[in-house]
Amino acid sequence: MSENVSNPSAKSKSAKTPANSTPVRVRFAPSPTGHLHVGNARTALFNWLVARQSSDGVNVLRIEDTDVARSEARYEDQLVEDLKWMGIDFDEGPNEGGDYGPYRQSDRLEIYRDYAEQLLSEGKAYLCFCSDELLEADRQSAMAEQRQPVYVGRCRSIAPEEASRRRASGVPCAVRLRVPEHPIRFHDLVRGAIEFPSEVVGDIVIVRSAKPGPGPEGESFVAELMASEVASGALAQNVLGMPIYNFVVVIDDVLMKITHVIRGDDHVSNTPKQVAVYEALGMPVPEFAHLSTILGADRERLSKRHGATSIVSFREMGVLPEALVNYLALLGWAPTGGTKEIFSPAELIAEFDLSRVTPSPAVFDMEKLYWLNRHYLKQAAPERIVALALPDFVKAGYLPNAIGEASDEVRQWFARVVALLVPYVDRLEQLPEKAKIFFAYDAAGAVANPDNAEVLGAASCAAVLQAFYGKVRSEQAGKFTAERFKEIINEVKAEAAVKGKDLFHPIRTVMTGSHSGPDFDKLIPLLEDGAALPLPVHVKSVRERVEEFAGVKI
RNA sequence: GGCGCUAUCGUCUAGGGGUUAGGACGUGAGAUUCUCAAUCUUAAAACCCGGGUUCGAUUCCCGGUAGCGCUACCA
Numbered sequence: 001m002s003e004n005v006s007n008p009s010a011k012s013k014s015a016k017t018p019a020n021s022t023p024v025r026v027r028f029a030p031s032p033t034g035h036l037h038v039g040n041a042r043t044a045l046f047n048w049l050v051a052r053q054s055s056d057g058v059n060v061l062r063i064e065d066t067d068v069a070r071s072e073a074r075y076e077d078q079l080v081e082d083l084k085w086m087g088i089d090f091d092e093g094p095n096e097g098g099d100y101g102p103y104r105q106s107d108r109l110e111i112y113r114d115y116a117e118q119l120l121s122e123g124k125a126y127l128c129f130c131s132d133e134l135l136e137a138d139r140q141s142a143m144a145e146q147r148q149p150v151y152v153g154r155c156r157s158i159a160p161e162e163a164s165r166r167r168a169s170g171v172p173c174a175v176r177l178r179v180p181e182h183p184i185r186f187h188d189l190v191r192g193a194i195e196f197p198s199e200v201v202g203d204i205v206i207v208r209s210a211k212p213g214p215g216p217e218g219e220s221f222v223a224e225l226m227a228s229e230v231a232s233g234a235l236a237q238n239v240l241g242m243p244i245y246n247f248v249v250v251i252d253d254v255l256m257k258i259t260h261v262i263r264g265d266d267h268v269s270n271t272p273k274q275v276a277v278y279e280a281l282g283m284p285v286p287e288f289a290h291l292s293t294i295l296g297a298d299r300e301r302l303s304k305r306h307g308a309t310s311i312v313s314f315r316e317m318g319v320l321p322e323a324l325v326n327y328l329a330l331l332g333w334a335p336t337g338g339t340k341e342i343f344s345p346a347e348l349i350a351e352f353d354l355s356r357v358t359p360s361p362a363v364f365d366m367e368k369l370y371w372l373n374r375h376y377l378k379q380a381a382p383e384r385i386v387a388l389a390l391p392d393f394v395k396a397g398y399l400p401n402a403i404g405e406a407s408d409e410v411r412q413w414f415a416r417v418v419a420l421l422v423p424y425v426d427r428l429e430q431l432p433e434k435a436k437i438f439f440a441y442d443a444a445g446a447v448a449n450p451d452n453a454e455v456l457g458a459a460s461c462a463a464v465l466q467a468f469y470g471k472v473r474s475e476q477a478g479k480f481t482a483e484r485f486k487e488i489i490n491e492v493k494a495e496a497a498v499k500g501k502d503l504f505h506p507i508r509t510v511m512t513g514s515h516s517g518p519d520f521d522k523l524i525p526l527l528e529d530g531a532a533l534p535l536p537v538h539v540k541s542v543r544e545r546v547e548e549f550a551g552v553k554i
Numbered sequence: 555g556g557c558g559c560u561a562u563c564g565u566c567u568a569g570g571g572g573u574u575a576g577g578a579c580g581u582g583a584g585a586u587u588c589u590c591a592a593u594c595u596u597a598a599a600a601c602c603c604g605g606g607u608u609c610g611a612u613u614c615c616c617g618g619u620a621g622c623g624c625u626a627c628c629a
Contacts, residue, residue: 265623
C-alpha cells in the first residue's frame with residue numbers, strides 16, 4: 001500500500017498546477033486520549049473555516065492513535081460527536097473515507113516503516129545503536145556545558161554495510177534522520193517568518209528501536225509488525241520499533257496532500273524537525289499556522305483544573321453550540337474593524353482570515369461565553385430550548401420520566417415555564433434551580449430566610465398580608481386569572497393603603513418565597529395551571545400558597 | 555540552563571509614526587419595571603520597562619523583564 005506513495009499518480013499534475021489554484025486541504029489530527037478540549041475544538045474550528053472558505057476546500061480528520069497505551073476507541077467516538085455537535089464536519093476521515101486513507105495512524109504503520117527504509121537506503125537516515133544510558137549521559141553533559149541537548153552524531157559515520165550487518169544480527173537500533181547543517185526556516189501564517197539554527201534540531205530519531213523490556217507501546221507495535229511480516233512472509237524479525245510523531249505527521253501530511261497545517265503553537269518547536277523530514281523526503285513544505293495557547297484566568301495553560309474545558313461539559317451545562325463556536329472564533333481572531341461580536345457560522349466563513357489571527361495567548365473568559373450564550377438562548381426557537389431543557393427537569397424529578405407520554409397540557413405548560421425563566425439564566429442547567437418557585441415552594445423557609453427579613457419586617461407588611469389573605473380566602477372557587485389577581489392587588493392596595501414595593505414585595509414573597517421574580521401576569525396563570533396538572537412534584541396553587549404562608553406568618 | 559514564541563483597559567481585541575487609542579465582556583451609575591433578570595443610556599478602565607531611529611514613538615529596531623511553549627527512542 002505504500003507503493004502508491006513513491007509512485008505518485010497525481011504528482012505531476014499538482015507540480016504543474018499553480019500553487020494558488022491548488023485546492024486547500026487542511027486536517028484536524030487529534031489523539032483519542034480524552035475528551036475534546038476547547039483548545040483543540042478551536043483548532044478544529046479554524047481548520048474547518050479555512051476549508052469551507054473555498055468551494056473545493058477539503059477538511060480531513062486524521063486520528064493520531066499511535067500512542068496505544070493512551071488511545072481509546074470510545075474517545076474517538078466522543079470526539080467525532082463533539083465536533084459534529086459544534087457543526088464541524090469532514091470530507092475525509094475514518095468514517096467518511098477518502099482517497100488518501102487510511103485515516104487512523106494505527107492503520108498506517110507499514111507506510112511509515114517503508115518510508116523509513118527508503119530514507120535509510122538513500123542515506124538520508126542512518127541506524128543508531130546508542131543505548132539509553134549513553135544518550136542520557138550525553139544529555140547530562142550537554143546540559144552541564146549549557147549546550148543544546150541534541151544527538152552528538154556518534155553513529156552518523158558507521159558504514160552502512162556495518163550497520164546493516166549489526167541490524168541483521170538482531171542488535172536493537174533506532175533510525176535517525178541525517179539533518180543537514182543549515183538553518184531551518186519556515187513561514188507561519190500567524191507569526192510570519194520563523195528561523196531555527198540547525199544545532200537545535202540535531203539528528204532526530206524517526207523510528208524507535210524495538211526495546212524488549214520497557215515501553216509497552218513499543219512492544220505492541222513490534223508484535224504487530226512481526227505478525228504482518230510473518231503473514232506476508234517477509235523478514236522473520238525486526239529490530240526497529242514504533243515510528244516517532246515528528247516523522248509520521250509529515251508522512252501523513254504529505255500523503256494526504258495537506259496544504260495548510262493549522263495546529264496549536266505547542267508545535268512550533270517541532271516544526272523545524274518536521275521541515276527537515278519534508279526536505280529529506282524531497283517534498284514541498286506546506287503553509288503553517290500556529291494558534292496561540294488558551295489560558296485559564298490565572299494565565300496558566302487551560303486545563304481541567306480550571307473547571308469546565310471539555311466540549312461535553314459545556315454541552316451538559318446547556319451552552320448552545322452556536323455560542324461556543326462564536327466565542328471560540330473570537331478567541332484569537334477579530335474581524336476587520338474589530339467591532340462585530342455576533343457571528344453565524346456562515347458569517348465566520350465569509351469573514352474569517354488566518355492572517356488576522358493573533359499570535360499572543362488568550363485567557364478563556366467564561367463570562368463572555370455566557371453572555372454570548374444568553375444572546376443565542378433568546379434567539380433560539382422555543383421548541384428547541386424546551387427540548388434541551390427537558391432532561392434537567394426530569395433529572396430534578398419535576399417532570400415524569402416518561403415525558404414522551406406526558407399529556408399535551410403538561411408539555412405546553414412546561415414550554416411556558418421555560419419561556420418565562422430563560423431570560424433569567426445564562427445556561428440551561430440553571431433552569432431547574434429557577435423553577436423552584438414552582439416546584440419547591442416553602443413558606444416556612446421563606447419566612448426564615450434573612451433575605452426576606454426586611455420585606456416581612458416592614459411596618460406595612462402585616463396590613464398587606466391581612467388584606468391579601470382575606471381577599472384570596474373570600475374568592476369563590478376556581479382558578480385565579482392574571483386579571484383577577486391584579487384586581488385583588490388593587491383592592492389590597494386600597495384596603496391597606498400601601499403601594500409600590502411595600503405592596504408588591506410581601507405579596508410576591510407569599511406567592512414565590514422571594515421578593516424578586518417574574519411578572520405576576522405570567523406567573524399566576526402558570527401557578528394555577530400547574531396545580532391542576534398531574535406532575536411528579538405538585539405545583540402549589542395560589543390558595544395553597546396563601547394558606548401555607550398564613551400558617552407561619554400571622 | 556538552551557532555543558522559540560508573545561506583550562494595548564481586569565479579560566477578549568481593533569488600530570497604527572502625529573488618534574479624544576475604538577468595540578465587546580465584566581464592573582459602577584442612571585432609565586424602565588412592583589421586584590429581580592432582560593433591555594436602553596452612561597462612567598471608570600490600557601499601549602510592560604530602557605535605549606535607539608525620527609521633527610515626533612504606543613506603533614519601527616535593539617536590549618531587558620515577564621508569561622507561555624519546546625527542550626525524549628511522548629503525541
